Amino acid sequence: xxxxxxxxxxxxxxxxxxxxxxxxxxxxxxxxxxxxxxxxxxxxxxxxxxxxxxxxxxxxxxxxxxxxxxxxxxxxxxxxxxxxxxxxxxxxxxxxxxxxxxxxxxxxxxxxxxxxxxxxxxxxxxxxxxxxxxxxxxxxxxxxxxxxxxxxxxxxxxxxxxxxxxxxxxxxxxxxxxxxxxxxxxxxxxxxxxxxxxxxxxxxxxxxxxxxxxxxxxxxxxxxxxxxxxxxxxxxxxxxxxxxxxxxxxxxxxxxxxxxxxxxxxxxxxxxxxxxxxxxxxxxxxxxxxxxxxxxxxxxxxxxxxxxxxxxxxxxxxxxxxxxxxxxxxxxxxxxxxxxxxxxxxxxxxxxx
Amino acid sequence: xxxxxxxxxxxxxxxxxxxxxxxxxxxxxxxxxxxxxxxxxxxxxxxxxxxxxxxxxxxxxxxxxxxxxxxxxxxxxxxxxxxxxxxxxxxxxxxxxxxxxxxxxxxxxxxxxxxxxxxxxxxxxxxxxxxxxxxxxxxxxxxxxxxxxxxxxxxxxxxxxxxxxxxxxxxxxxxxxxxxxxxxxxxxxxxxxxxxxxxxxxxxxxxxxxxxxxxxxxxxxxxxxxxxxxxxxxxxxxxxxxxxxxxxxxxxxxxxxxxxxxxxxxxxxxxxxxxxxxxxxxxxxxxxxxxxxxxxxxxxxxxxxxxxxxxxxxxxxxxxxxxxxxxxxxxxxxxxxxxxxxxxxxxxxxxxx
DNA sequence: CTGAAAGCGCTTACAG
DNA sequence: CTGAAAGCGCTTACAG
Numbered sequence: 001x002x003x004x005x006x007x008x009x010x011x012x013x014x015x016x017x018x019x020x021x022x023x024x025x026x027x028x029x030x031x032x033x034x035x036x037x038x039x040x041x042x043x044x045x046x047x048x049x050x051x052x053x054x055x056x057x058x059x060x061x062x063x064x065x066x067x068x069x070x071x072x073x074x075x076x077x078x079x080x081x082x083x084x085x086x087x088x089x090x091x092x093x094x095x096x097x098x099x100x101x102x103x104x105x106x107x108x109x110x111x112x113x114x115x116x117x118x119x120x121x122x123x124x125x126x127x128x129x130x131x132x133x134x135x136x137x138x139x140x141x142x143x144x145x146x147x148x149x150x151x152x153x154x155x156x157x158x159x160x161x162x163x164x165x166x167x168x169x170x171x172x173x174x175x176x177x178x179x180x181x182x183x184x185x186x187x188x189x190x191x192x193x194x195x196x197x198x199x200x201x202x203x204x205x206x207x208x209x210x211x212x213x214x215x216x217x218x219x220x221x222x223x224x225x226x227x228x229x230x231x232x233x234x235x236x237x238x239x240x241x242x243x244x245x246x247x248x249x250x251x252x253x254x255x256x257x258x259x260x261x262x263x264x265x266x267x268x269x270x271x272x273x274x275x276x277x278x279x280x281x282x283x284x285x286x287x288x289x290x291x292x293x294x295x296x297x298x299x300x301x302x303x304x305x306x307x308x309x310x311x312x313x314x315x316x317x318x319x320x321x322x323x324x325x326x327x328x329x330x331x332x333x334x335x336x337x338x339x340x341x342x343x344x345x346x347x348x349x350x351x352x353x
Numbered sequence: 354x355x356x357x358x359x360x361x362x363x364x365x366x367x368x369x370x371x372x373x374x375x376x377x378x379x380x381x382x383x384x385x386x387x388x389x390x391x392x393x394x395x396x397x398x399x400x401x402x403x404x405x406x407x408x409x410x411x412x413x414x415x416x417x418x419x420x421x422x423x424x425x426x427x428x429x430x431x432x433x434x435x436x437x438x439x440x441x442x443x444x445x446x447x448x449x450x451x452x453x454x455x456x457x458x459x460x461x462x463x464x465x466x467x468x469x470x471x472x473x474x475x476x477x478x479x480x481x482x483x484x485x486x487x488x489x490x491x492x493x494x495x496x497x498x499x500x501x502x503x504x505x506x507x508x509x510x511x512x513x514x515x516x517x518x519x520x521x522x523x524x525x526x527x528x529x530x531x532x533x534x535x536x537x538x539x540x541x542x543x544x545x546x547x548x549x550x551x552x553x554x555x556x557x558x559x560x561x562x563x564x565x566x567x568x569x570x571x572x573x574x575x576x577x578x579x580x581x582x583x584x585x586x587x588x589x590x591x592x593x594x595x596x597x598x599x600x601x602x603x604x605x606x607x608x609x610x611x612x613x614x615x616x617x618x619x620x621x622x623x624x625x626x627x628x629x630x631x632x633x634x635x636x637x638x639x640x641x642x643x644x645x646x647x648x649x650x651x652x653x654x655x656x657x658x659x660x661x662x663x664x665x666x667x668x669x670x671x672x673x674x675x676x677x678x679x680x681x682x683x684x685x686x687x688x689x690x691x692x693x694x695x696x697x698x699x700x701x702x703x704x705x706x
Numbered sequence: 707c708t709g710a711a712a713g714c715g716c717t718t719a720c721a722g
Numbered sequence: 723c724t725g726a727a728a729g730c731g732c733t734t735a736c737a738g
Binding site for chain 4: 020021022023024027033034035036039058060061062063064
């Protein structure tokens with residue numbers, strides 16, 4: 001047998017130096033009970049001095065420890081396929097860390113049904129999970145669950161939207177205000193002076209409406225700060241079926257000659273559909289999210305710009321953050337804002353969401 | 354002792370099924386010589402049937418094998434800090450895989466000196482490396498080196514620019530044509546009709562000029578295809594010092610009232626400097642690359658748009674591709690085009706290059 | 707061409 | 723509170 005790598009120190013060497021057995025070294029290494037303060041201190045000191053780094057391969061090979069993560073996000077619905085991407089990211093991460101003894105169990109809820117959220121949360125609560133990723137869409141229900149997890153000391157990651165002021169491990173998602181602000185700048189480029197912009201919010205009552213308001217706030221603030229002469233009008237459409245949206249749009253577009261329409265969420269495809277059907281021309285259309293429908297209208301030139309926030313990466317990084325925190329004990333940034341990507345028909349092919 | 358995980362099969366089980374020792378199983382698993390065709394076939398069949406997946410932790414723990422990768426990219430110079438980012442990506446990847454027994458050695462060359470490229474290449478050639486990443490900037494010199502590597506069967510990754518038609522593992526970098534095409538669309542948005550655009554190529558003779566031409570081609574083709582009335586003018590500036598650039602710009606800008614200036618590479622900061630010094634206003638400025646200087650002028654509103662191609666990720670993915678290919682034997686996509694990112698002063702803070 | 711044994715650096719029961 | 727031994731699933735020499 002060859003001699004082992006010169007540089008590397010292991011439990012054996014530490015044990016020798018401390019005059020104990022490797023079992024005892026292992027106990028302090030893994031913070032297990034049953035070591036006298038005195039020997040513990042002695043071993044800790046040696047570990048420090050040697051800057052001991054455990055061999056992760058040996059650790060994994062020998063360990064029988066398993067961790068279980070739960071994820072709670074909206075189910076993919078007919079209304080929107082947005083959540084396919086985060087789910088895909090979650091599965092990608094799960095696949096990457098499964099060899100490290102981590103199991104990821106996915107739970108879902110219906111975006112139009114607060115109860116379904118609470119139901120799934122309850123299932124997670126009794127499931128004895130070691131880490132949880134969630135999209136905290138419904139504020140009240142989320143907070144109840146957050147407090148439960150805090151009590152049980154289970155680390156919690158938020159993706160896509162944040163509930164600030166709680167003791168979560170981290171938030172991974174967009175800076176909504178800034179993405180609205182950016183959209184406004186694009187609008188400003190498209191129509192420097194004296195133009196008319198229509199802001200369209202399409203969302204049911206139950207949706208997290210304050211989401212959209214935050215984007216709108218950024219959008220409006222840009223124009224205020226830049227003393228723009230653009231005229232901003234806004235409509236709220238609170239039913240999401242096409243006939244309804246069509247009616248509302250048609251009424252609104254009669255009232256004025258708009259140059260730009262800015263849709264504050266992924267439902268921009270519905271507006272695009274209207275534009276196409278009614279041969280609306282000369283109005284620039286901007287909206288959100290890398291969804292198949294939206295890309296379709298981006299390609300056929302009905303939509304001009306899509307603002308995207310790497311939904312897949314949100315899921316991926318969310319799960320990986322739990323892993324880094326729990327397994328590798330790495331420091332996790334509390335607020336992780338995603339890039340704000342500007343997608344056009346020239347670069348969507350290369351967008352690795 | 355607990356029983357081992359039910360599902361998992363290992364060399365032991367395979368050996369038992371094949372009526373051989375685990376040593377023999379290991380030999381066929383790792384394609385080593387000294388196994389009769391007959392037993393080899395038998396073992397291979399069992400491995401297939403069981404869909405055996407080796408335990409990577411046990412493998413790493415037991416193995417003494419080391420791999421060495423070489424990287425060859427331009428050194429960071431006063432002229433441009435662009436290559437800091439790919440180098441950073443390379444180091445990040447190196448750090449991630451060093452526990453897997455992989456050493457990454459970095460070599461550099463001077464972008465203004467073909468000989469320095471060949472010198473470093475020679476050093477790599479005698480260094481017995483198992484995989485190589487390079488930026489094949491100088492065509493002739495690169496090809497000589499490529500052929501040498503092909504002969505020695507050393508896998509080769511290109512980043513940042515491609516030399517098509519050679520037997521490299523993959524290319525990771527921008528689609529230059531498309532990024533020029535995208536820029537043109539932005540220009541078109543900014544100035545729909547009857548405007549004047551100046552294309553600026555700033556590069557020394559020795560630089561890979563065809564790079565810039567490819568972008569320019571995409572840029573021009575956009576306008577041709579869209580029957581635009583925009584007037585395109587172009588200047589080539591072949592010395593890269595500020596006084597010279599200043600002179601050239603000043604001469605050119607006297608000749609016409611330009612609305613847009615499009616700089617085909619990262620030297621857009623120099624043009625921005627000129628704009629700032631001479632209080633040039635009302636001209637939109639577009640250029641390339643997420644460099645400190647460029648960001649400075651983006652922030653102070655001299656530069657309007659920067660087109661970026663994740664240089665750091667190019668280095669990172671380049672090294673990881675060698676690793677995936679050589680260690681995990683994964684299929685590697687031959688052409689990996691980077692996203693074409695549009696950066697403004699609203700989203701640069703979130704750009705994770 | 708093949709097998710048996712030692713070892714990689716940890717963790718896990720078990721005994722005391 | 724501590725130690726000694728077995729074992730995780732591979733690879734590595736060595737012997738035949």
